[in-house]
C-alpha cells in the first residue's frame with residue numbers, strides 16, 4: 087500500500103520515512119453491515135513523495151481516497167527565515183543621521 091506516491095500521476099517510490107509525508111486516513115465502511123460491527127472502520131496509510139507533498143494532500147471523501155491540491159500556507163509561515171532585521175536598522179540609521 088505504501089509502495090508508491092499516492093499521486094496517481096507520480097511514480098516516485100516509497101523508500102524513506104523522512105522523505106515526503108505519510109497520511110493516516112480513516113475509512114468508515116458505509117454499508118449497514120459495517121455499522122453494526124464495532125470495528126466498522128479501517129485505517130489506511132498513504133504516502134506522498136517530497137515534491138507532491140508540497141502541493142497535494144490526501145483526503146477521504148465518502149470512502150474514496152484521493153489527492154487534492156493543498157490549501158495555500160499563510161505567507162507569514164513560509165517566509166519565516168527570510169525576516170530582514172536590517173530593514174529596521176536602516177530605518178533607524180536614516181532617522182538618526
Ligand SMILES: [Zn+2]
Nearest residue numbers: 091096135138
Ligand atoms: Zn509524488
